[in-house]
Amino acid sequence: MVDEQQIENWLNEGASDRAVGEMLSNLGTPLPNSYLQFIRQHNGGEGFVGKHYLSLWKIEDLAQFNKDYEVFDYAPGFIFFGSYGGGEGFAFDTTDQRLPISIIPFIGMSREDAIRVSDSFDGFFEALRKDEFGRPSAFITTS
Numbered sequence: 131m132v133d134e135q136q137i138e139n140w141l142n143e144g145a146s147d148r149a150v151g152e153m154l155s156n157l158g159t160p161l162p163n164s165y166l167q168f169i170r171q172h173n174g175g176e177g178f179v180g181k182h183y184l185s186l187w188k189i190e191d192l193a194q195f196n197k198d199y200e201v202f203d204y205a206p207g208f209i210f211f212g213s214y215g216g217g218e219g220f221a222f223d224t225t226d227q228r229l230p231i232s233i234i235p236f237i238g239m240s241r242e243d244a245i246r247v248s249d250s251f252d253g254f255f256e257a258l259r260k261d262e263f264g265r266p267s268a269f270i271t272t273s
Contacts, residue, residue: 140175140176140177140178141172141174141175141177141186142172142173142174142175142188143172143173144169144170144171144172144173145169145170145173145188145189145190147170149173149189149190150166150169150170150189153189153190153192153193154166156193157192157193157196157209159209159224160224160229161209161211161222161229162222162229162250162251164250164251164252165211165222165229165251168251169189172186173188173189173190174186174187174188174189174191174212176215179255179258179259180258180259180260180261181261182214182258182259182261183214183215184212184213184214184215184220184258185212185213185214185215186211186212187210187211187212192209192210192211195210196209196210199219199236199239200239201221201239204239204240205221205234205239205240205241205244206241207223207224207225207241208221208222208223208224208232208234208241208244209221209222209224210234213236214233217235217236217237218233218234218235218236219233219234219236220232220233220247220254221233221234221244222251223244228249228250229250229251230246230247230248230249230250231246231247231248231249231250231251231254232244232245232246232247233245233247
């Protein structure tokens with residue numbers, strides 16, 4: 131699970147089991163248990179992980195944001211759950227049973243443009259903190 135010292139004090143209150151269940155029903159695809167546990171404790175939030183800004187969407191917004199971004203048309207197999215606050219989003223790859231996380235541009239969204247960030251949600255915050263992936267040049271960081 132997530133080491134909460136990595137994410138400072140910017141998280142929301144947890145989501146209800148009902149909200150999580152409704153979202154899973156709306157999406158029709160499983161998401162990592164570690165992510166669902168995290169959402170039940172902290173229903174999204176915005177702040178810095180190391181030098182990277184991160185916006186994690188509330189569970190109530192997940193299905194609608196994926197629909198609005200037309201993810202199912204342009205990046206089938208991905209479920210976006212947040213962004214860095216700019217032109218790329220973080221998404222689970224549901225075509226891989228491990229449900230790894232990639233960063234993908236919202237404009238020109240495609241599987242070919244996906245950059246792997248972490249093999250699991252458990253390692254996601256650590257990967258951001260350590261900057262262990264080849265991030266797009268537009269990815270926002272602080273000095």
